[in-house]
Amino acid sequence: MNRTRIIIADDHTLFADGLEQIVQSLDTFDVIGKVTDGKMLMQKLNTDVPDMILMDVNMPFLNGMEAAQKILSRFPKMKIIFISMYNNAQLTEQAKKMGAAGFIMKDVTAPVLKEAILNVNKGLTAFPVATAQVIVPGFPEEEDPFLLRYKLSPRELDILQLIKEGKASKQIAGILDLSVYTVETHRKNIHRKLHVQSTAELIALAHKMK
Template structure:
């Protein structure tokens, strides 16, 4: 499949902690001739300095990274470098996660089981001003989004508390949550106390049960 070459070459920064996957995408893009991979970053803490140094046109961003969540990182990139486009490239097909990235304003969200042509097409469409969200994603209806907002209002949970509750359900310890969200351990513990108070729970098992019952 032939693609138009958009001069100058599209500068791309890869942000993914899986080295083999990142190397594979780099080789694929470099072989096309329309792209210049200006860097590969494996740790969330190194992304902003690299963006500042390399000035990419597009960032391919994994949703799950060491030291900072992809969502928080996308927020920081958009706040500091609003002209740089972001496409999330991930294995996570979760409606809530997709909505959160949409609210941040990323230009694309593509699953890692996409084909080469789907990836290249998405990149060109984004660079031409479109937003591209994978057609294989689970449907996200306005009713679902409304239900999520209503859930937060009903239990007075902040977006951060909801994020931490989901991580607790996945079995992460307070220290692991601190690492994933770039919060201090003390801050995470404070959030956990607030969540317990708002949900009238006492143990971690109670929180996990609550999260499972409410499909969080």
């Protein structure tokens, strides 16, 4: 019988160790590697290509969403299950749209997680029926720095990155081939979505966003 090879990507070592034990308890599954961030995961895939990846959403250097997009562009049939502390509708929908196979909360029971892994291995998906927002300890609802980036459009993220680098609206317009008016409109929308009042406040928040 063919065995299913799995890589675990999570920067919380104790959780990753527990996840490995759960996977190894399944008869035909093997954990072939554990990594702690998205960049390490991409490097690992240069030498070992698994059948499935169990991945945290919020990791250092290259977060799970960004890593998954890169992985699925290289390996369109890769089965990716996000295992996250964020019970967030925007993240779940983005995971579906990019082609991930599942999105599971970290607080599910071992039997639920096993069932999700087995179902995905059969070609099914494992997404929650309904997703609500969650308040992450230490941050007010809707203000977790990691989640804030998913309130912005790709163009707004491009502009935010250039603002973070100290570029003025005229410079941003030239770089992105936009009118200054369009850039200013995007800036206003970014301020509104992120609930900031000044450029200094925006830049400070941008440095916290992964």
